Amino acid sequence: MDNNQIKNDAITRQEDDFAQWYTDVCRKAELMDYSSVKGFIIYRPYGYAIWEQIQNYLDRRFKETGHENVYMPMVIPESLFAREKEHIEGFAPECLIANIGGSAPIDDPLIIRPTSEVLFCDHYAKIIKSYRDLPKLYNQWCSVVRWEKTTRPFLRGAEFLWQEGHTMHETEEEARTETLKMLDIYNELGRDVLAIPFSCGRKTDKEKFSGALETYSIEALMPDGKALQSGTTHYFGNGFAEAFGIQFQGRDGKLHSPHQTSWGVSTRLIGATIMAHGDDNGLVLPPRVAPIQVIIIPIAQNKPGVLTAAKEVFKQFANAGFRVKIDDSDKTPGWKFSEWEMKGVPLRVELGPRDIEKGQVVIAKRNTGEKIICSMDEMIEKSQELVNIIHKEMYDKAYKYLLNHTTEVHNLKEFNEALEKGGYAKMMWCGNVECENKIKDLTNATARCLPFNQMPFGDTCPCCGKKASKVVLFAKAY
């Protein structure tokens, strides 16, 4: 069969070509497909379902912390976008611009939103009048467009799905707290759902968002030794507020500018999850984000009683709240095994005539390949336990990799060796952008963040030899 042929094609091995392995997995696990427009991808059901799991978690966390969802227009008039100078300079080179509407030219061309700060500010200027109107804690789920030259599925696209939070606060302190609180939520998404240990910290001035006073990020270290910026939160001060004339009457009766934040994560997190955990057999999905947690495969399903028993097992898993599917197609068990391994389903439950006779099933763990024979009476409890064990094993493995690939360096030779090994070169830094630039020129590595957990291990910048008090993580990055 044609279809089987495609499915069973081997994917490139990670050690042969990690980038090609990644693309192979994206396509063969049916996460995405290319569209007719370069850089715009199609999120196929299995890929989109991962995004829905991420959305479910974050949307709940956002609402629990008092945020409300809104929806702003997908277009921004050029004149409005230009109101904050640094911001437009940062985004202008990658804008998609519409200038024909209903067959007629549009006077003030419309930028398809690359991010929505200016739209929120334009609205906030109308609705914020008094300190009683603050804070405003808005979030939006949408897609944004950035006209990128080089694109890769989920990692860098002309259009991607994301959420963007935009908040306004009475005081600087409150806004700064928000910036860090939302970074925490992102970090917990990694820790508790994606099984990815993020490195959290502040961006250098060179790397921060156009228009922000401070940017914080979560960075994930990928198995090819490159870092992936996986989410950011920004503190803006009141720069935008002033540019947009947003003022409120304070408790003192005087007019003030509110303090602003924004924060976002995108479908790039799907890319992070694929790379962080995948292996040469395909995807390995962390159970809490897996669209299908349990795949049931009947063995010798034509034998009497097998399908009935498999459906009974399915029912038990479904009733216990598992996201479960049964593969009773007419393909061979071997084909099904590799298909669902490719798709990274955390638990495979097999049962054939002999298992049924013995009242047991075989449970296989995708992350380790380990097989467990389990009585049908205990399979639900066992699987609930396994889901947590697998999550922990996957997190621990990624964390161990992160530790093993974070190297403290004291000079440029060690810096280069650390990069060669792959991962972070952890360096004391003078804080000077010239050193940052020089390192980038020499090594192509960039400052990923100044981690919150600073713990200085020296006092000299290996680049200029001057006094250094900041710990910074450098790495090659996506």
Added chain:
Amino acid sequence: MDNNQIKNDAITRQEDDFAQWYTDVCRKAELMDYSSVKGFIIYRPYGYAIWEQIQNYLDRRFKETGHENVYMPMVIPESLFAREKEHIEGFAPECLIANIGGSAPIDDPLIIRPTSEVLFCDHYAKIIKSYRDLPKLYNQWCSVVRWEKTTRPFLRGAEFLWQEGHTMHETEEEARTETLKMLDIYNELGRDVLAIPFSCGRKTDKEKFSGALETYSIEALMPDGKALQSGTTHYFGNGFAEAFGIQFQGRDGKLHSPHQTSWGVSTRLIGATIMAHGDDNGLVLPPRVAPIQVIIIPIAQNKPGVLTAAKEVFKQFANAGFRVKIDDSDKTPGWKFSEWEMKGVPLRVELGPRDIEKGQVVIAKRNTGEKIICSMDEMIEKSQELVNIIHKEMYDKAYKYLLNHTTEVHNLKEFNEALEKGGYAKMMWCGNVECENKIKDLTNATARCLPFNQMPFGDTCPCCGKKASKVVLFAKAY
């Protein structure tokens, strides 16, 4: 206070100017705001939350019936859009077109999606090979852009939020069944959630979707006597499939074209809900779609014990699964009453010192104004009951209005009288488009649908006098 001033402004009365009443409610209930771009609105938290309730219901129903969510690009190359002729002719006049990307002109200009049939077909051509790949039951939640000249909040916008289902089937019968099944789900959304009795039926050829063989719709009758098309489902046959070269190997080993459907509802449903139920005090929201179902208002909240008791009541409602909010702001109870009436919250729970003494609360129904005194022990059970009663009362009221404004007409004089009264002129029709056109020219009414429940009441077309066997609902429409 400024803010109070704004809130307490009276809104236009329905009988004075229904259109102005509608706009007033949209803005004063804080459902939406205008943006800097004409026709593009801002969905404010309270308006967006209604959409989230609709999404929750529909997304569950779609998944239960085997549909999967995907996400397609927001842009369509002009050349791709042009592949199905009728389709592009229908949409070309209202397209927004981007032709600058990253500061350079784009060779094949990009249409911001007004609907995504061609994107789905382009993808289906790649992934449908065999009857085993069918059916494909995809749905997408997104926004679309239609460059309309005249726009009204939620009813007709340059950009609106919607879902679009696009499915492919092995047989015509299966596709036709799908088209009707999804219309049923829309109808049930009206019946069970929005408390709107939709009229369901088939569109005339003149009114059907560009490129469809058949279009079905749910139509809602508004209190100003105009019909609002609230959702449509389309059967395409295999016209698009042939234009896009989608073929599958059938059970007979030969190549066939699959049969296609699409279906969608949009944030227009918010507009339908506002108009169907609202009154001169503002919104009246059906309980199952209301973002806040219960608003608790403490009376004399500075008196000792009042706020504590109100918070206890809040907790009980929250634990029972109500969407509940407490308004303990420093505004007067009177101001709060009209504020939450404006926002259409179905149940208001008041409690003051005397109520607390007696162990009771006062529950007020937004739809009728009726007040019920209820012991705190019974308030949860009573409110659960009231939610269902209110839903039924609201549905029944709208249904009664629909019955009273559906007039069987036998000649053009009666037709005009029916329109003057407001609502549907129900007419026997010869099936000829000339009569449909003539009626539109004479009366500005259009054929809304041929209702499923046909029940002919004559055999002569009042327009041409020829034999008529079809029952059709005409009305002025949004």
